[in-house]
């Protein structure tokens with residue numbers, strides 16, 4: 001049956017022509033509402049598949065206000081709007097619309113947008129239902145489990161994490177009194193790595209004495225109700241309790257959400273979620289918790305009746321520090337080569353774990369060198385397709401004239417030079433994953449073909465007579481702002497929405513500087529192993545420099561810097577930088593413009609080249625044997641020769 005649509009538009013002429021257009025295209029238009037209030041009343045009475053929504057409306061509420069309600073109730077909507085200010089567009093984007101049409105639009109644009117909205121809604125709904133079923137099952141399993149209290153709480157935290165992101169989760173019984181302060185929590189310190197925080201730890205971190213904490217609790221108000229707090233957001237002014245202030249300050253949290261659960265004995269347990277990110281908690285998070293309140297209550301009953309004093313799974317070590325459950329990305333081996341614990345990276349990995357098992361298309365966004373390919377690989381390895389092929393295509397590196405046959409294959413004789421039949425990347429990826437890197441570079445005519453393949457799930461090889469079915473999961477990546485590309489006419493809106501079903505954004509390295517040291521040590525170990533050298537640590541001055549730098553080339557640039565440092569190291573001392581990093585403007589006054597990753601690579605190559613030439617000059621060109629350059633650099637002569645060849649260093653360069 002065709003989709004049923006409600007039009008919310010206060011300009012009669014526009015609304016009426018939309019109605020005619022949609023009817024002609026086979027949609028059912030139930031009615032036209034001119035205000036958000038009227039539309040909401042209609043939607044309460046009658047189920048609709050989609051709402052077409054103007055932003056500016058009659059009445060006190062705007063289309064964006066209505067959209068927030070639609071989002072909470074999982075009703076799909078597409079905005080229709082005349083040119084709006086950047087601020088309005090930002091607000092509209094936060095409501096996660098299923099499409100956006102700017103007036104005046106063409107009939108074709110409208111129909112494509114609706115088609116995609118219906119597709120997206122189906123996908124999002126399916127994935128939401130799957131996730132909810134999983135959470136429900138996990139919570140019920142917890143209520144039947146026999147673990148100790150701390151383990152039970154950790155299991156609850158892990159299950160909820162996918163739905164309610166947090167850096168710290170705390171639970172405690174209420175009403176709260178100083179004599180019965182039993183709040184405790186888990187601080188997330190890795191993908192699946194948590195640190196237990198009880199009263200003692202809270203006192204240590206806050207620098208408070210036990211009696212001051214007691215006074216604070218006795219004299220202060222306590223949290224008594226559901227609340228979301230977003231620092232900086234003035235709209236939701238809530239009273240922050242003294243205890244919450246301690247948690248907020250202890251870890252520099254910016255947002256929190258409190259959710260109370262009523263127990264059968266009349267008492268309450270409060271779950272508090274804290275995050276270092278601003279404005280993260282929304283009504284939709286509370287709606288999720290409310291939806292699970294019955295199974296969460298069962299798990300909580302189990303939690304409060306568990307023996308908290310039984311041997312905890314996570315033990316305190318003699319030093320008072322806590323042993324971690326795992327290192328790196330913990331229980332997921334596919335993440336083991338993804339180093340870092342920054343909340344922005346962990347948030348991205350949560351999304352990866354969430355989407356990987358399904359066939360949903362994923363769009364990975366991030367600057368060059370942020371690890372997009374590594375993430376695409378992890379999505380494949382975590383999916384049921386993991387034994388199938390993982391095929392990568394760099395859309396930027398294939399000439400426009402070859403891209404069609406490269407992707408879809410060709411028959412023998414299809415064009416001059418096609419001397420035999422060739423399978424395209426789609427067919428090669430059959431049963432597996434096709435990773436289309438730098439999708440923003442794909443020519444417009446190929447974008448149409450790609451859209452068709454995504455819709456029909458079949459390909460047309462060049463010169464072929466009939467289409468062939470393919471079973472491929474598509475993961476795409478780009479370092480471009482695709483929305484801007486769409487606005488400037490270089491990327492098709494319909495393809496953008498099709499690919500953007502599940503976006504994952506990777507943070508640039510400068511926004512996760514706390515991961516730099518771990519990454520540097522990881523790369524240092526890797527290259528020392530590769531070049532067969534001992535790793536003697538990284539000098540403090542190099543660490544300081546790495547921390548100060550802004551990393552335009554992100555992790556790839558850091559990897560290159562470490563490779564060079566290891567090559568230039570004698571294997572007996574700490575790694576040094578030898579040459580300062582070149583990206584920070586204030587450090588290199590008259591530097592050449594460094595605008596692309598290519599510039600960074602070129603400078604790195606030149607530095608390494610200069611250094612090797614200076615060493616070769618010292619050894620008078622001698623590479624092998626005693627006092628040869630290889631010995632001075634403590635690398636194998638063959639490795640040095642390979643580097644010299646790669647950098648194009650010849651005898652003439654030594655000036656001898």
Ligand SMILES: Nc1ncnc2c1ncn2[C@@H]1O[C@H](COP(=O)(O)OP(=O)(O)OP(=O)(O)O)[C@@H](O)[C@H]1O
Nearest residue numbers: 337338339340367368369370371372373374555556
């Ligand atoms: N979190 C990480 N831990 C360890 N190594 C990483 C991590 N992220 C990326 N790398 C490494 O950094 C390098 C660059 O990563 P990758 O090629 O995945 O980036 P990219 O975003 O796809 O880059 P581009 O946009 O230029 O294609 C690779 O060698 C990868 O193995």
